Each structure stands twice: as structure tokens, then as C-alpha cells.
Amino acid sequence: MIPHRVPPVLRIGPARLTAGLDHCRRLDLPAHRTLHGTPAPRDLTNLIAQVDEVDLRGRGGAAFPFGRKLRAVSAGSRESVVLVNAAEGEPASCKDAMLLVRTPHLVLDGAVLAAESLHAREVVVAVAAGSVPLASVEAAVAERRAASVAGAAESHLPIRVVGLPERFITGEGGALVRGVNGLDASPPGRKRRAATAGVDGLPTLLSNAETFAQLAILAEHGVEGYASVGTSREPGTTLLTVGGTHVVEVPYGTPLAAVLELCSLEAGDGVLMGGYHGSWLPGSAVGPPSAVSEPPLPAPAVLSLVPAPVTGPFPAPVTGPFPAPVTGAFPAPVTDPFPAPVTGPFPALSQAPTDPFPALPQASPQAPPPPGVEISRLGLEAAGATLGAGIIVPLGSDTCPLGETTRVAAYLAAQSSGQCGPCRMGLPEVARALVALCEGHGSSDSVRRAVRAVERRGACFHPDGTARFVLSALDAFADDVAAHLESGTCGRPVRGVLPLPESSDEPSYRLDVDWTRCEGHGLCAHLLPEFVDLDEFGYPSFRTVPGWMAKEARRAVEMCPALALRLA
Structure with a gap:
């Protein structure tokens, strides 16, 4: 399992998704309600109108318009399901893990808001099995249930948390639906739209965890408030995972160079945009930073599921008596008369005086450096890249x-x-x-x-x-x-x-060969080129195989024509 890290949370501009995280390790339900309030229910028509007005897009990679998903699910007459994709199987991403661990109720607010507008049967949150985010979401659901029993104005809509295997492809939409339905969490052979037949065969609103958190922010701030940051064509903020170690909230339109500068990272030879299904930008395309960043939010030293209380003792205030101010007569300021200026007429000069300091040659004005890439769909498309799930990895030099x-x-x-x-x-x-x-x-x-x-x-x-x-x-x-x-x-x-x-928690494997059987076919090197070398006679030598390559190693063992390989 990929260990979940809760990285430092940074920001450029106002805090929306990261609001309150400079004061609390985790926003439990009372802290969340104090900060964000309780979203008022909305009918579907009103919700779609707001979503369309700010052009809310999915934050999971495809940037699909969220309003179109709402319309597609509501088109049928059957009951529906809301599915939160929080699997986040890509090793370079941890923004969704940060949301679920530190501010899970923001994600749940958005999911419940969408579900109630659709009159959905339930909300399902799919997350990596055995992970810290799963434990945090389960705790958040329990907090809501307890508050509802105690008489608080919390939704009674069922929320179910499902743990899935932590693999790269688990977050693919079809794989996620299959996993929630109790099948192998792998993409189906035949593509089916979740909006038509998803969880339990019902129309399913499937979107990324951050997308639902953004929906909650839209409900809290309204269209005008939501669009007060970002660009006119792409309003709002977005979360980025930078270098696999930082989660940064930025308004759309922020220069990429400013993000790297905030994280103290250099582009070097290139920057990967959009993760391992994204594309590379050459380092020269990044451009100069030109945004002023807010101070970073400190990351907690120890992760806790409750806000950290502020404790004393505090220093006592400084009290009097204080010494009386110094008084008395002070001497008048000393003034000096200045000599009268020398006046003409002056004798005419036979020639212009020679300047002992000749003028330095003037440098020709240089054009400002070309603007760099900005964090936006349009800006990255112009550079031949995509933001994807908000993953940015500078390579360095x-x-x-x-x-x-x-x-x-x-x-x-x-x-x-x-x-x-x-x-x-x-x-x-x-x-x-x-x-x-x-x-x-x-x-x-x-x-x-x-x-x-x-x-x-x-x-x-x-x-x-x-x-x-x-x-x-x-x-x-x-x-x-x-x-x-x-x-x-x-x-x-x-x-x-x-x-x-990280392979520290995974087994590693060793390929062994029976030299009495090996005939030097070389098929093992063809199947596992990263871990098998052939000598000049075609006989193999092996390197340690990491756990995540075990499937390919077993395949090499099974396909050896001489049956000379085994996996230890």
C-alpha cells in the first residue's frame, strides 16, 4: 500500500478549501460548521444554474462540466446514487487525501447537497482501504450521525464508505463502480456510463472528492463570491499536488513559476503537468514568477482527528507604575547663516568646458521576459499540456x-x-x-x-x-x-x-534459474527488460524485482519455454 502522507498545506491568495487549516489539525463537525456553516438545500434547477454560471469542472483529471453530469443523472426517472471518487491511486497526488484527512466535512457537504437535489438514495465515498483518509471519513460520518441523533440540523441521507484496493487504475470511473459493486476494481471490457448504470445499476453522479468540496464552497460563497478569485473564464481556486510533497491552493490564472517558487522547487529540465497520464513541459516554458504568495499554512507535526486546543500559561501583562516623562526647557536649535549666492555677469568662455566624467554608453532597453505558463485549462492547453488532477512535478537538473x-x-x-x-x-x-x-x-x-x-x-x-x-x-x-x-x-x-x-512495506522478489534446464531462449529478458540482462551467450542475470512488478515476474516464470525459472 502506498503510505498516505499529509503534506504541508500552502496557498496563494485567499483560503477557500484550506480555510481554517492554519488553526486546526482537522476540522471536526463543530469546527466545520462554525467556519463554513450549514449549506441550505437547493432544488436541482437552481443548483445546475449556479454550477453552469461558474463553469464548475471536475477536478479528477478530465475537467468534465459538472452541470452536464447533473443533467445526465437527473434525466432518468429512477432513483440515483452519488459516488465520491477519493481513490487517488496515483503516487504523485495527495490533494484528495489532504481534503479527506483534514477537512472531510467539506467534501461530504458537497456530496450531500448534490444528492438531496437529485433525491438520491445514498452517498458513497470510495477511498483506499486501510488508509488514514478512510478512517477520517468514517469518523466524519459518525460525527454527523451523532449530531443528527442529538437534534442538530444534519441531513439524514445515508452515507456509505467503501474501501478499495490502492492501485493506479482503481480511480478510473468504470473500475471504481465495479469495486463499489463488489467486483474486481478494474476497468470493464465494455464501457458504460455511470450516469446511466453505475452503483447497483442505478444512475450515478460520479465525481472527484475535490469537485464536491468545490460545490460546497460555491454554495457557501454564492456565484459572485466564488468568482471573485480566478479568471473571468475560469473562476475559483484549485488544489495542486506539487512535487509529491506539497498541497497548494491557488486561484486559476496563477503563474506556474510562482507555485514552484512558493514550494522552493526549480523546474530544471522540465515540469510534469497532470501526472503520469499528463505531459512534460520544458523548463524554459515555466517563465518568471509574478504572483505574491500568502504565508504558508503550517503542517501539523502530529496528525489528530480533533482540533488542537490553545493552552496556557500566558505571560502576565506589563503594568505600571511607569517613570514620569522627562520635561524641561530645551535650547533653541542652532542655525547657520549661509553665504549669499555668487551672481553674474560671468566672463564668456571661448569654448565649452570639457566634462571630466564622460557619459556612460546607454544600454538599449530590453524586452520584458515572455510570460510563463499559468495554472488554467486554457493556459496549459496553449502550452500543449493539461492540468489533469492538479499534479505538478518539477524534475530539477x-x-x-x-x-x-x-x-x-x-x-x-x-x-x-x-x-x-x-x-x-x-x-x-x-x-x-x-x-x-x-x-x-x-x-x-x-x-x-x-x-x-x-x-x-x-x-x-x-x-x-x-x-x-x-x-x-x-x-x-x-x-x-x-x-x-x-x-x-x-x-x-x-x-x-x-x-x-514505496517498497518498504511491500515484498521484493528474486528470480532464480535452474541452470540444468536453461537453454538461453532470452524470453525472460524480453518480458522483464528492467530486471533481466543477457550475457553474450544469451544467458540471464537478474536484479531484485519490486512487489509492484510481481505480476509480470510470474508471467515470465509461466512462459519460460524450458521451465527453468522460479520466483523466490
Whole structure:
């Protein structure tokens, strides 16, 4: 399981989603109601009108208009379900975990508001099993239930929390619905719209945890207040996970450079936008920072599920008596008469006097630096990138860009459900082509051919997202690719800047070979190029296989023609 971290929370501009987090480790229900109030129920027509007016989009990656989802679910006459996607299986993202751990009632307010407007049967929150966010949401549901029993004006709508396996593809819409329905949390072979047939076959409003939190903020501030920050075309704020270590709330339109400066991070060779299904921007595209940031909100040293009380002792106030002010006659200020100015007429000069300090050559005015990329859908689209789920990872300058891309591509290949050809065979081939390119005996064309074989052919978006990630790396890191083709290396190590699941809690595996059986077919190296090397005679040597690659390692064992491999 990927350990959930609760990173420091920073902000640029006013705090909306992060309001109150500089005072409380976690906003329990009383603290949340004091800060945000209780949202008034809204009929569906009014809710859709507000959502459309601010063009509220999903924050899970696709930026789908939330109003269209509401209309699609309400079109049928059957009862419906609201499903909160809080699975967040991507290792580089932790913004949803932050919301669920520190301000869970904001997410639940938005989900309940949507559910009541749809007259839905229940709210379901899908989150990683055994995680801190799951425990926090369960505690929040219990707080609401207890408040309702005590007579508080809390909704009686059922809220169900479901734990799902923590995998990269679990957050895919179809996989999430299958998992909630008790099936394997993998994308279905045939795509079905959740708005038509989702949880228990009912029309389901499926959206990301932050999206529902944004809906609650819209209800709290109204259209005008919500749109008082951001841009005219993209109002409001958004949450970003930066470098896998910071969660930052920013208004749309904030320069990317200002975000990196706030987090004390440098773009270096490039910046990954949108996560592992996103794309790379070259470091030169970031531009100069030009936004004034608010002081960061301090992260709690220890995570607690209750607000931290303010305790004494406090210093006693300073009291009198105080010494009397000094009085008396003071001497008058001393003044000096100034000599009268010298007046003309002056004798004429036969020639102009020579200036002992000749004028310095004037520098020609320089054009201001070009504006950098801004945090907005339109700004990133113009730069050829996407915000996705708000993931930003600056690469820096001391790691190998191609090596970082290769290790993530191998991880993405291993994370597929293996249900379709592009995932089962195509993505491992992309990883192999990248390994060969890293070692200097492959080519960019080989990688592009492998990518073309998986694009627009998968049962879900996983192959297409991986393809975008890989192709953008070839373009953004062309100089690094050239160095690898020439020398087999760029001279920099692979430092693991791009976050992957930590293996400390996962088993590692070792491939062993029965040398009395091995005939040097080399198929194991073809199936596991990241962990198997062949000598000059075609016989293998092995590296330790991490737990997340165990499925591919077992496949290599099963497919060995000589039955010479085993996994220990």
C-alpha cells in the first residue's frame, strides 16, 4: 500500500478549501460548521444554474462540466446514487487525501447537497482501504450521525464508505463502480456510463472528492463570491499536488513559476503537468514568477482527528507604575547663516568646458521576459499540456530525464489490469523500447512505434494516458535522448524524483534459474527488460524485482519455454 502522507498545506491568495487549516489539525463537525456553516438545500434547477454560471469542472483529471453530469443523472426517472471518487491511486497526488484527512466535512457537504437535489438514495465515498483518509471519513460520518441523533440540523441521507484496493487504475470511473459493486476494481471490457448504470445499476453522479468540496464552497460563497478569485473564464481556486510533497491552493490564472517558487522547487529540465497520464513541459516554458504568495499554512507535526486546543500559561501583562516623562526647557536649535549666492555677469568662455566624467554608453532597453505558463485549462492547453488532477512535478537538473520517464513507464505497464492487448502486451513493449533507448541501442522511432500500437485501442484511457506521458518526454528531453543515443548515458543518475509506490512495506522478489534446464531462449529478458540482462551467450542475470512488478515476474516464470525459472 502506498503510505498516505499529509503534506504541508500552502496557498496563494485567499483560503477557500484550506480555510481554517492554519488553526486546526482537522476540522471536526463543530469546527466545520462554525467556519463554513450549514449549506441550505437547493432544488436541482437552481443548483445546475449556479454550477453552469461558474463553469464548475471536475477536478479528477478530465475537467468534465459538472452541470452536464447533473443533467445526465437527473434525466432518468429512477432513483440515483452519488459516488465520491477519493481513490487517488496515483503516487504523485495527495490533494484528495489532504481534503479527506483534514477537512472531510467539506467534501461530504458537497456530496450531500448534490444528492438531496437529485433525491438520491445514498452517498458513497470510495477511498483506499486501510488508509488514514478512510478512517477520517468514517469518523466524519459518525460525527454527523451523532449530531443528527442529538437534534442538530444534519441531513439524514445515508452515507456509505467503501474501501478499495490502492492501485493506479482503481480511480478510473468504470473500475471504481465495479469495486463499489463488489467486483474486481478494474476497468470493464465494455464501457458504460455511470450516469446511466453505475452503483447497483442505478444512475450515478460520479465525481472527484475535490469537485464536491468545490460545490460546497460555491454554495457557501454564492456565484459572485466564488468568482471573485480566478479568471473571468475560469473562476475559483484549485488544489495542486506539487512535487509529491506539497498541497497548494491557488486561484486559476496563477503563474506556474510562482507555485514552484512558493514550494522552493526549480523546474530544471522540465515540469510534469497532470501526472503520469499528463505531459512534460520544458523548463524554459515555466517563465518568471509574478504572483505574491500568502504565508504558508503550517503542517501539523502530529496528525489528530480533533482540533488542537490553545493552552496556557500566558505571560502576565506589563503594568505600571511607569517613570514620569522627562520635561524641561530645551535650547533653541542652532542655525547657520549661509553665504549669499555668487551672481553674474560671468566672463564668456571661448569654448565649452570639457566634462571630466564622460557619459556612460546607454544600454538599449530590453524586452520584458515572455510570460510563463499559468495554472488554467486554457493556459496549459496553449502550452500543449493539461492540468489533469492538479499534479505538478518539477524534475530539477540533477537526475536523468529519460531514466525517470522509463521507470514510470515500467510502473504504468505493471499497473494495468491486463484485460486488453494494448495493456497486456503494448505497454510492456513501450517500457522495453524506453529501456533500450536509455542504454543507447534503441531509437526514438522504436519508442514511437510502440506507442502508436496502443493509442486509442485500450478498454480504458490507461494506454492513451501512458502514451501521452512518454511521447511528451521524447519531445521535451530531446537533448537528453541524443546524449543517450551517443553515449548510452547522459552522465546523471536516476534519483527517483518522480514518486512511485514505496517498497518498504511491500515484498521484493528474486528470480532464480535452474541452470540444468536453461537453454538461453532470452524470453525472460524480453518480458522483464528492467530486471533481466543477457550475457553474450544469451544467458540471464537478474536484479531484485519490486512487489509492484510481481505480476509480470510470474508471467515470465509461466512462459519460460524450458521451465527453468522460479520466483523466490
